[in-house]
Amino acid sequence: MAASNGFATLQGFSTTFIGVVALAVCAIAVGTEYSNGTLRNLLVRQPARLRLLAGKLLALGSLVAIGALLACGAALATALLLLPAHSISASAWFTSTGVRSLLATAGNLVLATLGWGALGAALALVLRSTAAAIAIGLAYVLVAENLLAAVWSGGDQWLPGQLLFALAKGGTTSVAYGRALVLVGLYVVVAVGAASALFRRRDVMA
Helix, strand or coil: CCCCCHHHHHHCCCHHHHHHHHHHHHHHHHHHHHHCCCHHHHHHHCCCHHHHHHHHHHHHHHHHHHHHHHHHHHHHHHHHHHHHHHCCCCHHHHCHHHHHHHHHHHHHHHHHHHHHHHHHHHHHHHHCCHHHHHHHHHHHHHHHHHHHHHHCCCHHHCCHHHHHHHHHCCCCCCCCHHHHHHHHHHHHHHHHHHHHHHHHHCCCCC
16 A cells, blocks of 8 residues: 555555446436437437537537546545554655556546446447436446456457456556547447447437
């Protein structure tokens, strides 16, 4: 913990939890438009569906990014308050190397959290249900994917949840940071692109 990258180690324990929260928030924000019947009213005011969707996703992305930064800041403040009680110095965190590590940790957390949020929004667009989007998203990431990773040698190189975890940590011993960044980006583009195409063509019921 006293090393220059000590905060990155601490932050790594909460990355999945923060991601799950982002998935749920984005799924709720998109899914409730269907369950509350407000989507039709929005489309009356803005009939260009992709423009409406882009604006909503940008707003959600901004919210998720700000939330991730606030969570990172709160974790840093809490760590600085608690470490002295355990006789651990955090002075190395504020050296030039430590500050670079802090900034990289915050940036990677934001990128990974945006990936989680995109997954939640895409599921809600496809399923048109908040509950189904959250249930399926969490069941896959927290249960099914862990089982797949246990039986599939090298699965952590391809499974989205494992890649998001590696991205948030700045890379792991089994997944390089560059690979995680590129594959997560591709997964997000494919998921959001497919959901957007479906949203553009599918009838919207009141």
